[in-house]
Amino acid sequence: MATIRLPLSGNVTQAIWSAFLSPFNNQVGLINISVGRSSAPEVEEQVLTEVASYGRQLGRIGDALTVLVRHFHPTEPLTKDEEKALTALRAMLDEIADVKEQHQRKGLRA
Template identity: 70%
Template sequence: MATVKFPLTGDVFQAIWTALLSPFNNQIGLININLGKSSAPEVEQQVLDEVGSYGRQLGRIGDALTVLMKHFHPAEPLAEHEQEALIGLKLMLDEIANIKEGYKREALRP
């Protein structure tokens, strides 16, 4: 079987072969992303499996914040740093809406 070499990596055939065939390495596929340590990895995994990916969770939170911001009428004027926080969030949510709409997905706009 041919050996695959990528620039500056040397022989990678063994790593790919091991990743595909070893049932004990906790890796699925060729790319494994480690997002850090979790205090309850089994809970986190079940949430990802049954509720939704991080992107889906953040999307729903962003949509809910968009609704709340549209109906938000503060009893007293916001401090400058509070205004900046809301402006930054609105800008980010607007950029996300642009991307969603680019993929013909429905998007709420702040």
């Protein structure tokens, strides 16, 4: 059976840039995505451009959580909801490690 791909439906990765500067938010691009309002947009922009992208920030938080979860020894039994939350976190962190390893990146395991 033949595979039919409609325009803009295939596995295509392409960067498209516009030469127009928006007078409202100083962004350049054909498509600009806003993920919400920030109480300090200048701080957020500087962190993203000079420190780390959202992905890198989340990656480092995830790695640190993996270390903490791995060495976590509660002094009293966890409730069912607490255990469920930790189990879900471990599963997500392991799935993230799987994806990283698919791209020849080191993934920490909870």
